[in-house]
Amino acid sequence: MIETIDFHIPELDAMKRYPKEIFYIGATELLTRPKISIVGSRKPNQYARQVTYEIASKLSQAGVCIVSGGAxxxxxxxxxxxGANNTIMVAGTGLDKRYPAINKNIIEDMEKEGLVLSQFQAGVASYKYNFPLRNELVVALGDILIVTYADINSGTMRSVQDALRMKKEIYVLPHRVGESDGTNKLLNKGLAKAIYDVDEFVAKFGDIKQGNIIKDNFLEYCKTNPTYDEAIAKFAAKVFEYELNGKITIKNAKIQII
Structure with a gap:
C-alpha cells in the first residue's frame, strides 16, 4: 500500500527545496540507518559491474543501508x-508504476522487505524532468556519494553536481583512459577520491571486524571471468542457483556477474 511520509527527514534539508510530499512503500526504519548513495551508468563495463556489486554487498554486510535510483x-x-531488506530505492515515477519494468521483481522485493520512495503521486509516468528530482533525493539521503561509472555528459554527472553543492564527499572507481571519463575527470580535478581497496574503504563506514564479512567464494571465482564449462565443473549447483537469482549471466560462453 502506498503511504505518505508524515515525519521530517533531516537529510533532505540539503535539497534545493524540501519535497512537498514523499510517498513510500516498505520499512521507513531504514531511513534511520547509516546510508550511502551509489549511482552510475546504465551500461557500466564488466569491471565496474563486479566492483559495484562487491562494494554494495560489503557495505550492506557491515551495517550500511544502500540508496540508489532503481534504474x-x-x-x-x-x-x-x-539485499532487498537493506536498500532504499528512490523512484522517478508514481509508486504504482514499478519502473523500469525490467526491474519489476527487484522493486517488488524492496517493497516487501526494504523501502521505496517517490516525490510523485500514483499515476505519474516516467517523464524526463522527474529524474533530476529523483537523483537529487538519492544524493541527499546518503552520507556520501559513490559513482562507479559515468560518462562526462550523463545524468549521473548531474547527480555529482548535486553532491558538490551539498558538500558531500564523492568516491569513484579508478578507470582506464577512455573509460568512465566523467569519474576520471573528477579524480583529475581533485573533486573525488578513488576506491583502491574495497575492504579498507568499507571499514571507514561500517563494522568490518574480523569475520564479519563473509566472502562468497563462487562470486569471487566469477570475477576471474571463467568459461561456462569451467564454472559448471567446479560449482555446478551454484551456477544454476545464481543464474536463477539473477546474480550472474552467461554471455559468449563465459560467466559474468550482474
Missing part, C-alpha cells in the same frame, strides 16, 4: 547486492 545498470546491481 538498470549500476542502480539495479546495488539493490541486488545490498
Amino acid at each position: 538498470i545498470g549500476v542502480d539495479a546491481i546495488c539493490h541486488k547486492a545490498a
